[in-house]
Amino acid sequence: MTPNDAPRSPLARNALLAMTVVGAAGTAAAYLSAGPARFWANWILWTLFLLTIGLGNLFLVALERLVGAHWSVPMRRVPERIASLVPLAIPMLIIAFFGVPVLFPWTFPEAAHNPILMQKTPWLNLPFFAIRLAACALVWLLFYSFFVRGSLRQDASKDAAFTIKARKLAPLFMVAFFFTVTIVAFDWISGLEPEWYSDMFGVYLFAGTFLSGIAAMALGVLGLIRRNRLPDVKPKHFYNLGTLGLAFTVFYAYIGFAQYMLIWYANLPEEVVWFKHRIEGPWYPVAMLLPIFHFALPFFLLVGAVGKKSPKVLRIAMLSLLFAHFVDLYWLIFPTLGAQPLFGWPELAMGCLFLGLGFLQIRRAMGRGADMPVGDPLLAKGLEWQL
């Protein structure tokens, strides 16, 4: 089958380009007028937002390979395309390395006299930080290339051997994925307040990564169905996206609350202050968005069978999860800038730049290959699959 020849409107592309250019100008202005700290916090926030969505989708691709699922095969092109955010986010993350000395207290001269940080220097030092960043980027690129490019090549070759090879490599990706997500969580988020410490934090970011991944995938699938580009994908297929979304909504709430409750209970000064800055005072309303949009709303929308089969309900639940994931990252990163939640034109401008680039990247990926993995030997079984 040839690459899809669905009509593509140049208008949307030009609008995205304009948004990106305006965002880029705003980003430069933000650096000059709002100061480097706020600029770099924004940079990390938006980079991680794109990266977690991309990694979540790469994880979904590998998960299907790992367990040999049939139901998701007809929809797999969507997460493969959204995973193209990973190669976009990697250069962004490398640029963010220049912001490390601005934002991360363990790089400040005072850190040399801080007894807690002195113990952490074997991990928290710039050379090792750079090595970890490079290693993560390399791992992601290798697996992205293997899973996504391999799947695109299969469209033409119909080579069943690739399906078998992917199933064999998927477990390796799982191990690498959990290590790298934990490194991202520790290095780029909890490293902003290096005296704080939580074992659970890597798992917490994984829950957010998975949920934002499945939300973006479901929105992509529903969008393509609405444009009539996935005519064979039925509610029985995306029903399972709702099921996974529901399961991981509960998982996220469980992990998030368990982390909060243990720290609240033990009340250790260097740990509890992290939450104190985030749930008291002006940050309280931001924190309250999480239980509502990251748990209660999607949970009650998705808990019944009806909600998972209805594109309308599923779309609201997934939009809520994607929004909440952004709020979550914002709530994790921005309190380091001060007691007041900052959200103004610099955030919006940088959002325009990053989201514009993200959408352009996905659009570009949409031009590659058919809308369904037509070369996958499991595709027929996936289309037949019954709930």
Add this chain to the structure above:
Amino acid sequence: MSNGTFAVLGLYTDAQKIVDAANQIRPRKLGRLEAYTPYPVHGLDRAVGLPPSPLGKLVMGMGLLGTALALLFEWWTSAVDYPLITGGKALFSWQAFVPVMFEVTVLFATFTAGLAMLFAFNKLPFFGHPVLHSKAIKGITRDKLALSIESADATFDVEAARQALLDNGAESVEVVPVPAWDKPLSLVGLLRTIAAITAACIVAGAGLYGAEKMIPVVPPMLHMHNQPKLNAFRSSTFFADGRGMRPAVAGTVARGHLPPAFATPDEAGLMLANPLPLTQKSAERGRKVFNDHCAVCHGSVGDGVSMLSRAYGGKPANLLSNEMRGRSDGQIYGVIMLGKNAMPSYAPDLDESDRWAAVHYVRVLQRAQNAKDEDLR
């Protein structure tokens, strides 16, 4: 004709055929449609006309009821019935309640799901389903799928049902009669059951008794019972003096019990002033301390006349006398700490603020017996 017929079974080997047949037969309303299959068949539930299960809503409702009940119970026990500060947290600490709320939610939800599924919707207990007596049952549990048109009322037409199944691809058809049941409860059967249970209890009890006598029984969880730890009031081989409980190091002072810098009440009178401000609250505290510890001898108004002094002929001081009214706060405090004549020291029983509160209350009693005109306004 329908008399004594439970159902007409049509047997299939192809899952798609039975779904199609059910879809064809359902609108004809020949009887209640049911299917017996050795494995789940996709779409068959809708084909035989099963409505969506109400179980989900029931489970949700009961789960939320569990959440609410757990919260109510924890609030009542922790904040109302037995308020006890733990770890410096508020009495109503919702964070600490969440794990129990979660568990009770899951408990209510799973029990509702299991019990409602078995007893409300699957109508168990159901001893001996008529289809178990059919000839087809061997096939149904192995490789055959059975579509069954079951007699719902007296208008059930066996011939029509048989013809409908044959017309829709059934490989064979069997009419299943209502089996002739024994009466489930008879007096003999009941007595036999009771006798059997009694016999089983006797045999099991006697066997266990004998086994316990003959086989050395290891107490469970021995390793938790015998820990190498100190128990209160037990000896220990760890310390040279063999005592498990350690005496305090010489010179140890309990918090709030610093030894006084004065030797007599008069010295105290020169050194000390009451640090506690005289307020409604401190006077109330003093009243409680005085009534608990002092009034038993000095009398509840402080006049030195009490049940105890009358019974034993003692002469406790009259705190309302002119001499006592002339004493300074520090002197009264000194007597409470050091004791005087037959009165022992109350230092071990009262902490510092309690002693000063008692001094305040003595002043209140003295003033009450010598009220001035302006006190009445």
